[in-house]
Amino acid sequence: MTRYKVLSLFSGAGGLDLGFVMTGKYEILVANDIKDYMARTYSINFKAKVTRGIKPGEFPQVVLGDVEHLDFSVLKGEDIDVIIGGPPCQDFSVLRASTAERGGILVKRGRLYVHFVRALVELQPKAFVFENVPGLTSANRGLAYKVIIDDFTNLRLRWSEIKKSLKGGGDNNSLGSSIRGYTLIFSEVVDATAFGVAQRRRRLIIVGLRNDLVKSRSVFELMAVFKKLLYRKYGLLQKYPLTTLEVFEGKVISELQDKYVEVMKEYDGVWEEVGTPKAWEWKKKVWDKLSFDVIKDYLFFNRIPTRREDELEEAINKHKEALREAGYYGKKVTEIRVRDRSLVPPPEPPEIREKIRMIPPGENYEFLVGSKWELRRKGVSQIYRRLNPLTPSYTVIAYGGGGMAMYHYERSRSALTIREKARLQSFPDEYVFTGSLSQMKAEVGEAVPPLMAKAIAEALAQLLDDIV
Template identity: 30%
Template sequence: MQKNIITKKSGVHVVVLDLFSGAGGLSEGFFRAGATFIGHVEADKHACDTLRTRTAYWNLKQNNKLESYYQYLLKEISRDELWEMSGVSVSKDVIHTEIGDNTFDSITETVKANLKNKNAKKVDLIIGGPPCQAYSIVGRARMKESVACDPRNYLYKYYVRFLEEFQPKMFVFENVPGILSAANGQHFQDIKDAIDKAGYHMELQELTASDYGVLQDRKRIIIIGWKKNKRQKYYKYPEFEKIENKYLVKDVLEDLPETKPDNMIEGKGLYKSKPGSYLIEVNIRDENFNILTQHETRMHNERDLEIYKEAITAWNKDKKRLCYKELAQRRPELCTHKNKTSFTNRFNVIKADQPASHTILAHMAMDGHYYIHPDIKQLRSLSVREAARLQSFPDDFYFEGPRSSQFRQIGNAVPPKMAEQIAKKIKEIL
């Protein structure tokens, strides 16, 4: 059964190893480009479960058996049954482990076994990016002095070891813009030196997600590298295809049913309208898909809801962001934080009438105040599904684990639509 599940139709397929995979936003783009994965390596259990469920989707799609996947979304079959019928339960494609000295050899052995099982000669491409908390400006501010000794600063060394071990033709290394300035630029210089020593040339650009079909002002550093050899002259940093944005943030939210705090809406036939042009064009939802999942919201107390009302009114009326210090002066009964001089922008509304929202971050797992829904009638923060849509995840993408983990997985991900544009060009080059 496993052989049948992984068999692909004829054509060119790039063989990909995915490191520090997260929930699979970057790999989703390469799945769409027809890549063959011989490993997704990820330390978080819930993200690994998400990767397995998404791999089940792609396996079943290849075999024209997506009805089984839709049964899972409707809770008509269990996750174990889904994984069993899709071949995921016997597959070792998703490797749940931390990457480190104690696990490098075992990961390598598993990847080589996967290569053999899929009749693939070698790895063409390595993708992924180490966890970015130690590089991001927000993360560095939160961790303060402890950031200097954070072990995540040095996970890039294992990425480079995988380059040395498998010698792919190319690699894609993604991270936050803060990677360039962390430790006054020393970390990035160390990364560059290590990649050069491994025999690879690299170039980078800062890409903005809103240029690639994502209604979000999210910036990422995308490093592309290729082996230094006689064919190097044929390679150059690709020009990724930009997508003209004709839409507003409201277009990603408009067909979802209204809800309230601490609520879950799931099931068939629950969308309030057919999908609009934006949702269809970026593959979030097509006209035939009618199963809503994970439209789940967190609970808020009455005081926070009053603040949300103030924040939404300030934006809708004056296009002004709520300032906590000003709120404390005007309505002191709502303000319980003693610190009124820093983090005065702790409340933020998703701007429905703008072409892009502010960045969806993993921190939203702990704090919904920064992601307030623009509809004052609903008075709540974003649902899991809404956050996923702003990251351009399709509605048939299911996130495993508790709600906090789902938000974290979404916030950490590369937007799939942006990843798809990257994958198309890398496939052309290879």
């Protein structure tokens, strides 16, 4: 069986890489991150040596340091097949020229993005996977995204311009006409729920194949094949998503009737305790419409209009398959044993915990406005927002305090543990996180969900097997 060699850039704690490794079709030779705690976590989980600079023959390794200092030429003899990574693009700017005489657009490519492109130019892998935030497609009125797409597809023509963003202007003049560009077979924003992840998390995914591999194949055919392969396993979960209750309890919803009722009945009368118009409105629009049948309420909360018994049964089987794939089925998250501090409850002032008790599932700080439990107001929907047990979670984030911790659906609970967030991200329970609680939060929150990454990796491997 062919195993494709991978260079991973901006690797973080390894969520994207783990998905590739889980397929059994790839081996990560070199990973890289600038943060020491990220590199340490990566090293432990992938049994990779931490190095300073790329060391030939010492694989797997995770290079601690700035991507700017990586000498990719060291890897030319290794025949790297795939480059993966998500370079931060905050410093990418595209401005329209101010006068008609000058015309065109002015481009300042992000420093880190340029090094991702440099790796493609120097190593010319068979394929690449580029992931980023969905906002990249609309940044600078969509011009930044257009520049990136043009860079990938016209790499030979664009390289002389791109390398000007490198310190010293780059030293790759000898490459010249040997540089090959890439055919983009996928460039869309995807949601992690479609891959068996119990979290609403949208990411831009761009997948490219080196032009010479495409040959006479129709680009539209390759795009259609890749998309079909990508969604073939859990496509039904776009309509019937996995829930927070399932990943925390380690069971599918049809097995959680009693637990669901126990959770929701804790909030009986909360509208009277809070006493605000918002609270009474919630009673009318949510509480009074609940049947306390776990399946009926699952359909209600996820706005699934019709109930087809055969389709629903298939969806629940897919839920079980996803739980098994992640290693959660039959394992309640609060009862597992871990080798790190990820089950340690985050510290919280007692007065905050008491106020959180007054917020029901799916609601946030706004529920308490005007009551004696009112929390500091902020215009962000995730502030002091409690999870709904029968829906996917909202997006797990890496940074931020003051109500951004994510809050458990059980009334007696407050902020989630790192391990609970890791389950929402689909990390295996045996995955070890290192550093302080805030550093572990960043490791989990910055990651690509491994199950989503695995689906991307499987689709790419099957395509490569077919055309290489």
